[in-house]
Each structure stands twice: as structure tokens, then as C-alpha cells.
Amino acid sequence: MSGSGEREVAAILEECRVLVEDPTYPAVRRWREAHPGGKVLGHFQVYFPEEIPHAAGMLPVKIMGAGSTVQIRKADARIAAFVCSIIRSSLELALTGRLDFLSVFVTPPICDAARNACAVWVRNLPSLNSQVLYLPQNAASPHAAAYLRDEYRRIAGVVEEAVGRPITDDGLRRSIALYNENRRLLRDLYRVKRETPWLLSAVEAYTLVRAGGLMPREEHNVLLRRVLGLLPEREAKRQDKIRVVFEGGYCEQPPLDMLAVIQDACYIVDDDLLIGLRWLTGDVPTDGEPLASLARAYLDGSSYSPVQHDPRKPKPEMLLRRIRESHADAAIVAAPKMCEPGLEDQVNHIRALEAAGIPHLVLEFEEKMTVFEQMRMEVETFAESLLFDFA
């Protein structure tokens, strides 16, 4: 790659890194300056159909905690001690005015803490319309799609009220097309991770993906297209690293430094990091009834996570499939501290990996952790032992 190409990639990655690490949501504030009176909808993890607010001219933005960038003070007085960090830090952002640009906040009740947290938002932020989007847990039910279409229609009503105008089917179709493009580009990015992981580090890929939840998706598409165009020319040597799948990043996000520790010893060739942005695994049809298409895609054309029950997608088997399809040598099975669904799934995952004879390393993390020496030693020992076995 030419020096200018490398500089351009580096500049894009730096821009993404700033977005990821700045708790003041700079891209959102820029968008509001460019769109006076523009409304913003925030949504908590894991999945939210951003096409709905986008079709109304709102800016959807993902609320996914604050890592170690914010000292949690106010939220600690509102929420019990044994609740995960992402619930607290997201509330801290709201209570300290860092999310004052939001008109609507939506929480899918992904876990018991998240469902409770919405009530805390309602009590403490009376001027914000805080809604629960109830996504089906009986996902294989033949009735779930009709229910979900109507639930999306309800959320569309909330959005229409916020912006003061109706959402049209044509507007939704245009938004679906835009997000289809985004999901295609993300699939391409993950293809690079699987096939040529030395061209893009785990931290680089992650910041590129995460930035999508923090900026207008039109801009994200431009940025992804540019990076994907430049990557094949990148000069990077393939290294002798084990190929791993990282599991455990569906909700609370591991610190960038933790991913850096892993990437020093391993290629992360697939993962569930921010799986909500990649939840829909194929294109959503742009003909027909748009909300029905989005509902069907959520149920029938989607990935998996600890917070959705679907007998068609047994999670341990889905993990084994992810490992197989990415030709990974091993798995890193992580879970955030105090994460009930993640920690419970972890045991089933470990059993399935043991039964399949797949080496794995179990890690626990917290978004705000800052010391990684112990983890570095564990990861290096794990990787070296496997390299020794493979030799």
C-alpha cells in the first residue's frame, strides 16, 4: 500500500477510536449542528431496528456504556451493587447530561438488570421518553413475527410523535436499503478478519464496527467502503498466531486494551462483539411490508446471543458452527462480571467445547478494567501452549 493509503487508513481508524473513547458523542453533536432541530433516538444493547427512527429523519445512536472514560458516581446511588458495569455507566452518562441530546431512549429487556434499569431512567429523566421494546423470547413461535411487526409499529408511533410527522413505507424501504448496505460492508469486514486477519487487527476491526453505532450510517458506509478498498493493498505480514473466536462481547464491551492483549497472541477471526449491529445476517427485502420484513429478519435471518431463546439456534451449537466456519483453532469464552445470561451461557459453551475437543480459554472482564497483566499472562500461556501442540 502506498504511504498515502496507509495514512488514510490510519486517519480513519483514529477517527473511529476517538468516537469510541469520547463519552461526549462528538459525531452526534456534529450531526445536530448540521441538522438543527434534528432528533436523536438512543437504544441500549443488543439489537434495535434503527431503520425505524432513520426513516423518520432521526439519528439512531447505540448506548453501550462508557468503558473507563467516566467515573460512576450518581448511578451507584440508584442501582444495586451487584449489577454489571454497562447498566451503571449508561445511566451515569444520562444522569450527568452527556445524553441530553436524546428525545427517545429504547431498552429491549435483554436481562433482568436492563429491564429494571428502564424504570430508573423513567423516574430520573422525566423529559425523556424511555420505552421498552419487547423483542420475542418465544422466537420460534409461528405467531412471533406478527406480534413483532405490531410491536415495531408501536415503536414507530413513538418515533412519529417525537418528530411530529408520519413514517412512510417508502421511507422505511430506503432506510432498509441503507442498512442492508451497512450490514453487507460489515460482512465484508468480517470476511477480511476470517481470511486475512493480518491485514486488520482485532482492535482496528472493532473500532471500525463500533463507530457505526455512534455516527450516521451513511457516513459509516462511506468510511467502511474506503477502508475495505484500501485493505488488500496493506503491507502486513502473516504471523504465527493461533486463530480464535471471541465469545462474550454481545452487550458489555471489553476494553480496547483487552482486545489488544488478545490480538498480540491470537488472530480473532470471528466474534460476537456488538452482535446487534450484525444481528440480521442477510439483506432485508425492500419490497413488501417493511415492518413485517424487519420482524421476519429479526426472527428468521439472525445471529444468536445469550439473551434470545430460540430452539432453532441452540447456542452451544451455534458457537461450534462459528468456530468451524471461521476455521478457528480455539475459542476465548469471556463474560462480563455480574452478567447473568453471559455467565450462565458460558458453562454450556465450555461443556460443548470440551465435548468437541476444542481448546478454550475462559476470561472474565469489566468494561472499566484497566489492568491486564494477569490476563496477558493467561492469553500468552494459552496461545503458546497451542502453538506448541500444533508444531
Add this chain to the structure above:
Amino acid sequence: MTTKTPTIGSIRNESRRLLEQWWREMAAADHAGRPTAYVFVMGSLGELLRAFDLPVNCPEITSLQTAVRGASLQYLQAAEDSGYSPDICGYVKADVGLHLKDRQHPNGRIPKPALVIATNMCNTYVTWAEIWEQMYGCPVFVLDLPAWRGTRAGAGADGEALRNDRRYVEAQLRDLIALCEDLTGTAFDIDRLREAMAQVNRMAASYHAVLALNQHRPAPFSAIREGITFQGISNLYRGSPEGTRFFELAREEIQDRIRLGMGTLEEKYRLLLAGTTCYAALKRFAEMFEQWGGVFVHSTYMVFAGGGFAPGFAYDLARPIESLAETLLLSAWRGWSMPMFYAQDWLAETVREWSVDGICFHGVKSCRTTSTGLPDVREWLRTRCDIPGLFIQSDLVDPRLWSDAQLKNRIDAFIESLAGRRATAGR
């Protein structure tokens, strides 16, 4: 004129008999290899399962019983040794430990699950059910009960959104009926469902009357001692004539207690419990308040885990399945919003109606469903309604999380503050 025989003692005797009978039925089902359904207390669907003669295991109850029997630690440790984190629900771990120990419980042996029904009333129900799914390969039916939706979504849900939810719940119930028919080989008999629902209507009326009797001063029963028994029977015997009879008997006994001037103790402070108690220290938890004359006259637990029996609960027996769907949905709305997530209004109203002096908010590490927002609700009620509240933390079943001296200090200080308020108000 005949004098009615006082019924004092019948709650204790009859509840003991019913609990022992439940264990005998489970042991018999295990011995005979009869299909057993595993259900949870919030949305157990006991009335529907009775129409198929399916025995039920309530794992929340078997887990809490390990703690009451002082045996939970061995089960928790067995689960932790097999990989479960110290940071997850203790009920789940006590149950996993039970299965790892060949299903041998201090009260008997539980049968394997042939069917699991889990509602979304607690998300952990679903991941817990998936553990049995992995262990036994049994079918797991997750019943979605979409409920409270946030801003401006009070307990009085209505409109198109509620109609959508109701259609979905009813359709799922029809699927569950088909699944039960397949599993048991028994054709669904709507009259049997209707019969069980009629029993639930009677049980709900008596349950609600029992709770209301505790508005009397002094309180005729403790919401955390006998309250637990009431919750257990209401779940295990939902839809049965024996369950209905129990609550009629309970109502009579409590009326007798009032008539005879019997309170639970020398009542000085009337308290409300937000959350659950600690089963690993059930007696001690109560004693710490009772030594100061503090009696729990009500609890949120008796509402959200007490069969969903809100005031006015009544199935329409002319259209059983539709009514079951509607009532389950509305119970979920009430269960989530009123006493649990968005509890401030219900708590404030209960403080007024039950003449409560203060609220104990008990957060348990095991249960984020009941505990996550408790500090916030406490603060809300303190600052907006001048209702005193104590926030303490321990666990449901894990004795390692019970810190006696620390809890005693907090409770003593809280009671002193109530005394101070009373003295100030009396000046």
C-alpha cells in the same frame, strides 16, 4: 346458638400437610417415571397443567427449601465447582447442584423435567430452562408476556398495543396446549381448564382477602413468615380444590386471630418489605426487626410472586383460553410495574393503606429482577413522599452473603430513626 370452633393453628398444620403431599407426589412421579412439568412462580400456568394431570416441580421453591433447611451451601458449591459463577442467581445454582447430586433434595427426590414452561417475567427463567434443556433434552416452552413498556405505560394498559399483546399470548397458549397434548397423549378438555380456573378465582379472592386483613392493627400475620407459606401454596396448588380450601381456611383463621386480639407480636412498627427475604437466614431476618417490635405487614414479594392475584382478579369462565391470556398479560403488567420495576406508586399507596411506618428494601445478589432499582425507588420515596426506607443487601439462598453484624447495625439504626420520627411527630 353454636360457638364456632377457633381455627388457630390450621394454617400451620394444613400448609405443612400440603407441602409434604407435594413432595410425595413428586417422589411418586419420579418413581413411576411420570412426565413432570417444571414451572416458575411468575406465570406457572398451574390451571392449564391440571387439565392434563401433569405434576409440577417449582424449582424456585425447591431451591429456597434447601436454604430454609440449612443445606443450600453444599448445592451452591457443587454448581460452582462445575463452572457456575459466584455472581449468578443462587436459585439457579442450588438447583444445578441438586441435579448434579442425582436430584436428591433434603425433602426427597425430584423428578426429571419432561417439559419446562418459562415466562419472560424473569429473564433468568429462560437461561435456567436452557440448562435443563442441555441436561435432559426436554422441550422448553418460553411464554412471552410482553408487559410494561416505559414512559406513560402505566398498569392500565389499553389500546392497539394491548390487543396485539393479547393476540400473541392467546396464540402461544394454544400452541402450549397442543404441546401438552403431544406430551401426555391426553386430549385437551376445556371443561377441566374451566374447572381449574374457577378454583383459581376462588383462591385469588381469598388470597386477596387474607392480605387485606393485615391492614388490621396489630397485624394478624407476618408477611415474611407466613407470607412465604401463602406464596408457596398459591403456586403449588393453583387451580386445585385443596389450594382454594387452604386460603378459605387461612382467611377464617386470620379473622379468628383478629377476633381474639391475637397479633404476631407486640407491634410497634409496621413495616413493608420491598424485594424478597433471605431464606438462608429466614428466622434471623425476621427477628432482627421483631426484637424492636417491627412487623412486616406486607411485601412486594407477596404480590409479584403470589399468583398474580391483584384486586379484582377474575377469569371469565365463559371464554377460558381468551380470559387466561388476558389475565396472564395483565398480571404481568401489574407484576412488573406495580410492585417491581416501577414500584414507587404501589409502595406509597400501600404505606397509606396498611399504615406502614417504613420500608425495608432488601436487595439480593441472586435476583436482579427484584433488586436492581431498589436504591432508586427508596430515594424517590424518601425525597418525594417522605417515606423512610432502609436499603440492605444479602441473598436469597447463599449463607456466605449474610453478614449478621453489619445487617443488625443497619436495622437497629433504621428502627431508631423510626422511633425518632415518631417522637418528633408526637411533639
